[in-house]
Amino acid sequence: MLMYTLRRVLHMVPVFFGATLLVYFLVFATGDPIAALSGGKPMSDAVEATLRAQYNLDQPFWVQYGIYLKNLLTLDLGTTFSGQSVNDVVARAMPVTARLAVMALAIEAIFGVVFGVFAGLRKGGIFDSTVLVLSLVVISVPTFVLGFVFQFVFGVKLDWTSPTVGPDAGWGDLILPATVLGLVSLAYVIRLSRTQIAENLSADFVRTASAKGLTRGRVVLVHVLRNSLIPVITFLGADLGMLMGGAIVTEGVFNVPGIGKVLFDAIKIGESPTVVAVVSVMVLVFVVANLAVDLLYALLDPRIRYA
Amino acid sequence: MEMQNKNEQPLLDMRDVEITFNTANGPVKAVRGANLSVMQGESVAIVGESGSGKSTIALAAMGLLARNGKVTGGQILFDGKDYAAASDKEFRHIRGDQIGMVPQDPMSNLNPVWKIGFQVKETLKANGLGGGDMNKKVAEALENAGLPDAERRAGQYPHEFSGGMRQRALISIGLSCRPRLLVADEPTSALDVTVQRQILDHLDNMTAELGTAVLFITHDLGLAAERAEKVVVMYKGQVVESGPAIDLLRNPQHPYTKRLIDSAPSLSSHRMENEAAAQKSASGTDNVLEIENLTKVFKIREKGLKKSDFLAVDDVSFNVRRGTTTAVVGESGSGKSTVAKMVLNLLEPTSGTIRFDGEDMGRLSEKELFRFRRRVQPIFQDPYGSLDPMYSIFRTIEQPLKIHGIGDARSRQNKVKELLEHVSMPASTMHRFPNELSGGQRQRIAIARALALEPEVIICDEAVSALDVLVQAQVLELLNKLQAELGLSYLFITHDLAVVRQIADDVVVMKDGQLVESGKTDDIFATPQTEYTSNLLDAIPGGQLLV
Known part of the structure; x- marks a missing residue:
């Protein structure tokens, strides 16, 4: 297990460097952030030179990347065009996104597994068919449509909750966006658990378990459920990484002041340092989440540990 | 043994059993009016090819048919009680401590995510043998099945076991609650011959010692005759012949039994004439x-x-x-x-x-290698895996000819027909796909494909x-x-x-x-x-x- 962990951690290194290099290259080397900063208006050479020096844009690409990496590793994400520390911006937005992600994950995990398991146990039944059709609908409708519909129905018409989220973004405010965010993955979780359950139900070792004289309940709980949930749990883990990266569309629709919204605003005004900094944080979060999934997988499935 | 049980009622008595599977193409009768009985302590073997219904009938005795299968007729009497229409709950009372099972494939019959010991332990617990020093009981059960170093082995996972060891673990599970009947479904067909023998010997000794009756399922008549007192031959869902093993082998009555004896590899002693x-x-x-x-x-x-x-x-x-x-x-x-x-x-x-x-293959150039491949062709074990399911039979056989640029479209088609004829398949087969063919037919196709390049x-x-x-x-x-x-x-x-x-x-x-x-x-x-x-x-x- 120790070697396995070590190997997984080592795998993170090239992924991290590769991803940051790519992001840095795409954002800085393929556009002129200073032009974006000035909004296309003329600027004196002296001012431009100062700005370039401030963002190290007068240096060759590799030196720029090196400085950026150094700053990143010392947890200095730089400043925005308006002079705020990106660290502060991220520190404000991250907890909101984290709250949203955890709520969305809870929704998809609980409902997804419960619906999926019942559908799988009675494959081909009415419940199964209904769930399948509904999940297909959810998968095929784009998030922003779902978002607006929910906003309109539950926020405006029924007035159960506020249609948009305030600057403090409390748990109650986030229920609606979290539901929308969780719904799409929920559909996948249902389908994944359903197929896993149905497949494992006809596995040889399940029949053998019945032959031992175990009760039906124990066969399902101990032999079907645990085996079936391994891929589901790893899917959920990977999904948490995605959700923590911020849901640009959902946060946009509900005006959630999370990391997705910060990124979206930065992209809109071409604020390259913020974009790179935020994306780097997302890469880090994603890589760590994936590591967690790999380790979790090994913990749940003994075959992986020794592979 | 036979004499002494003559007047007793059989432990398992299956009368006119009919089993139907609901498939996409309508109901299919897998077992049609089969009769079969096992006395206390007796060992009976069911012999037949795949699809003969031999496993189905045995599984029905434990209520373990696949979900689309149902006993649609006859009686399944175990210890005098009819289980033909029994619920899962009723079956649960006899599974484990009355009827045990040793399944066919040791690779897929142990749950990969639980330790071996756990899987033995839950069997004991489910049949009221819990309590006391469970670890000791588990180790004992494993040791009885011939697993060395049982205490340590109980803490390992199935993937750390070899096939033979897994089968021993499954045997220990099957016999751990001292059942009166053991259903052994091709218990060793997935194992090496020498391991096979050790395991079967051990199983024989254990069941003899415990006085367990055995219902043994196999496709090998030689194996059946060697291991069982009575042999039941099944063919297309029916019992075509049954009787004491040696009698049946020496004096088969049914043509199918005769064919089985003729083709049993374990019973022939000479090379085919050539x-x-x-x-x-x-x-x-x-x-x-x-x-x-x-x-x-x-x-x-x-x-x-x-x-x-x-x-x-x-x-x-x-x-x-x-x-x-x-x-x-x-x-x-x-x-x-x-x-x-x-x-x-x-x-x-x-x-x-x-x-x-005479040519050293290690020194061949790419081009020479390409020519070499024409002259040496493989046929692999698994006819299900070695044919591309998306390729028609024609395309499968024609492809090597095409790759090596032999003939034109028409001559290749004729060649494919000829090859099919060689392997005794009708020419119309070429428009079909592997999933429409049986295992033997697929292997014939694999042979035709191998022959295409005249290796x-x-x-x-x-x-x-x-x-x-x-x-x-x-x-x-x-x-x-x-x-x-x-x-x-x-x-x-x-x-x-x-x-x-x-x-x-x-x-x-x-x-x-x-x-x-x-x-x-x-x-x-x-x-x-x-x-x-x-x-x-x-x-x-x-x-x-x-x-």
């Missing part, structure tokens, strides 16, 4: 393949980052004479398949030479191991016929010595990567020189019955 091959084998020094000091080392990762060498094939030398069959036998892990892969040039030897028709040598890697005995006999006959007609040379990789006796002129015995013994088939079978070979020979089921 004069040409016999002559060449006797006289020839004309070697089509010469293998010299062949060695293959694999690097395997140990714990951590360390790598170690694994000697899969260790300095092996032998020849294949033109127009004859050389069999390479050994248990799994003996390196026999690695040899085949190297001869096919799918794997590079670490050292040593393979000469094909000189065919490497058969366990080519008949996955087939039922009757089908196996047909495929072997086909291979033999083709050898006589076309002068083919076969390198036949197999773990089954019974098959070797039917088809091979020469035998090479391998163990742990090394060549243990080689020589003429008749000599090796008559006077094996090493203990290993004689063990292998002794392990052929039904071998003793001939004497």
Whole structure:
């Protein structure tokens, strides 16, 4: 297990460097952030030179990347065009996104597994068919449509909750966006658990378990459920990484002041340092989440540990 | 035993049992009015090919039919009570402590995510044998099934066990609650012959000691006759014949039983007739393949980052004479398949030479290799996996011709027809797809594909191991016929010595990567020189019955 962990951690290194290099290259080397900063208006050479020096844009690409990496590793994400520390911006937005992600994950995990398991146990039944059709609908409708519909129905018409989220973004405010965010993955979780359950139900070792004289309940709980949930749990883990990266569309629709919204605003005004900094944080979060999934997988499935 | 139970009621009595499966194509009757009984302590074997309903009827006795299967007629009396329409709950009372099961495939019948000990323990608990020092009870159960070092082994996961050890674990589960009847569904067909014998011997001893009745399911009549007092032959869902094992073997009544006896590899004692091959084998020094000091080392990762060498094939030398069959036998892990892969040039030897028709294959250029591939063709074990499911039979057989640029569209079509005829398949087969064919038919297609390029040598890697005995006999006959007609040379990789006796002129015995013994088939079978070979020979089921 120790070697396995070590190997997984080592795998993170090239992924991290590769991803940051790519992001840095795409954002800085393929556009002129200073032009974006000035909004296309003329600027004196002296001012431009100062700005370039401030963002190290007068240096060759590799030196720029090196400085950026150094700053990143010392947890200095730089400043925005308006002079705020990106660290502060991220520190404000991250907890909101984290709250949203955890709520969305809870929704998809609980409902997804419960619906999926019942559908799988009675494959081909009415419940199964209904769930399948509904999940297909959810998968095929784009998030922003779902978002607006929910906003309109539950926020405006029924007035159960506020249609948009305030600057403090409390748990109650986030229920609606979290539901929308969780719904799409929920559909996948249902389908994944359903197929896993149905497949494992006809596995040889399940029949053998019945032959031992175990009760039906124990066969399902101990032999079907645990085996079936391994891929589901790893899917959920990977999904948490995605959700923590911020849901640009959902946060946009509900005006959630999370990391997705910060990124979206930065992209809109071409604020390259913020974009790179935020994306780097997302890469880090994603890589760590994936590591967690790999380790979790090994913990749940003994075959992986020794592979 | 038989006498003493004469007046008792049978432990298991199945009367006019009919079992129906609901499939997409409507209901299918898998068992049609079958009768079968097992007395206390008696061992009964059900013999038949796949699809004969032999497993289905046994599973029905435990209420373990697949969800679309149902007992639609007759009675299933266990200890006098009818279970034909019993609920899962009623069956639960007899599963485990009244009827135990040892399933067919040790690889898929243990739950991979639970420790072996846990899987034994829950069996004991479910049948009211919980409490006290469970770890000790578990270790005892495993030890009784012949698992060494049981206490430590109980803490391991199934994937840390070999196939034989897993089957022992399953036997210990099946017998842990001292059932009165044990259903053993081909309990060793997935194992090496020598392991097979150990396990069956052990199972015999255990059930004799405990007085357990055994319902033994197998496709091998030799095995059935050797292991059971009574044999029941099933064919297409019906019991066609039953009786004491020896009587049935000596004096079969039903034509199907006769065919089974004729084709049981374990009961035949001679090579299939093939004069040409016999002559060449006797006289020839004309070697089509010469293998010299062949060695293959694999690097395997140990714990951590360390790598170690694994000697899969260790300095092996032998020849294949033109127009004859050389069999390479050994248990799994003996390196026999690695040899085949190297001869096919799918794997590079670490050292040593393979000469094909006098030419060193290691020195062939890309172009020469391409030509070489035409002359040596493989047939693999799994006819389900080796044919592309998306390719029609025509496309499968035509493809090698196309790749090697032979003929035009029309001549290729004629060639495919001709090849199908060679393997006794109708020409109309070419528009069909692999999933529409049976295992034996697919293997015929694989043979036709191998023959398309008119090769000189065919490497058969366990080519008949996955087939039922009757089908196996047909495929072997086909291979033999083709050898006589076309002068083919076969390198036949197999773990089954019974098959070797039917088809091979020469035998090479391998163990742990090394060549243990080689020589003429008749000599090796008559006077094996090493203990290993004689063990292998002794392990052929039904071998003793001939004497």
